[in-house]
Amino acid sequence: MTGPAPSADPILELRGVNKTFGVVHVLHDVDFCVYPGQVTALVGDNGAGKSTLVKAIAGIHPIDTGTYLFEGRPVTVHGPNEVSALGVEVVYQDLALCDNLDIVENMFLGRELTSRGLLDEARMETMTRDALTSLSVRTVKSVRQPVSSLSGGQRQTVAIAKSVLWNSKVVLLDEPTAALGVAQTRQVIDLVRRLADQGVGVVLISHNMVDVFEVADRICALYLGRVAADVKASEVSHGQIVELITAGRSGGLGLAPAQAAESM
Template sequence: MSAPILQLQDIRKNFGGLTAIENFSLEVFPGEIVALVGDNGAGKSTLVKIISGVHPPSSGTITIEGKPVTMSNATMGRAHGIEVVYQDLALADQQTVYMNMFLGREPLNRFGLLDRRRMIDETEKLVKELDVRIPSAHATIRDLSGGQRQGVAIARATHWASKLILLDEPTAALGVAETAKVEAIVQSLEQRNVGILIISHSLDQVFKLSDRICVLRRGKQIGVRETKKTDKNEIIAMITGLQQQ
């Protein structure tokens, strides 16, 4: 196997006297989907925020492609090729799809004006590659369905992520058909050779999408299992505390 894109070593995060994450270590490889599972309050979202630069770890090391990195904000995370798709999507509802794709990173033409043609062309190319079925790059976000919005958010992350995509409950608010479509988009990301870390409350989804499963409980890493070598009963036992290792 190739070298890991992301390595977390002995990560710890304290908020005052509260320890949210304790001695967490994990590797994510190119083209691999790793699922992060655990009950509410297990520390999953805190870990995503640490990896993306929102929260600096209290101790431990973060390594990207073999190089230790220090990140104090999300901008630094993006500079290291890390993109996040949060539950609320962080899309501008009044803007078009192509403007959302380049939100905060709009290219300019030689006249110093927005290069709309480039944004439209790149947006149309990517949504076609990922099979995100939207009316057009000119469509306004507020007019799209939940699944289409999620597809746009994932496409945006894919456009900018060179190393790692973090997905925080990407289908939590979607129906069955839209969930299936978004899952197909996520599966297609493996071919882009980026690492993918997904938080999901659905074990059906976890077993469908992931290569490995990492279980958290109350901020502690309970274990990591290869998806094809475990089953739901073992993962549930690890999540609930019926199994320690």
């Protein structure tokens, strides 16, 4: 992969995280790291715990036990606003964009800039253009286009650009290429790579192994709430990751046999 040499230290790290809902133990002693300048793919079958892990990182679900570290320091987060203040943004699959607003209005929704009591439209337009330009986005004709007029790929681009507008250090992308065509998927994958090349720690949650192996530096495979493996993408095959996702093991890689059986 191109881009700046990644730091040896993770920018975001979870150690030994557990999460239960009633009697259901969803996350079991999960260790998870995100490195600046790298794309970490988070993969797993439905029910593996991906969504719960993402929501724990986002501050939506408080962790029961374990440690949440940001830039090497333990932190306690009580909600999404505190996580955003750290520099962590999440782009969910539904994108949370308003069709009736234009790109600028969506980018600054809830964070509008004012000058002398009035909206500072000129500054917000400039910052929106700069954010899109920094990610080499050329598919958007005007920042005043209503979001309803955008394609699926363009909407995803706007959502990702919105996440980096506030100098985010970590961005989590939930299935960013789901329901996109080939050309639009290509645009989004290129954008994910450029995001990491700027030094951002990117987490890609995806079921698409082609996308994962094209853009990811590391792959973390979850199996029924446990980390089956966290490996360099260059050191594993497509088949091995599928086996880790479906069985928790692939040859000598993954959960111990007894642990994998216990998880079933």
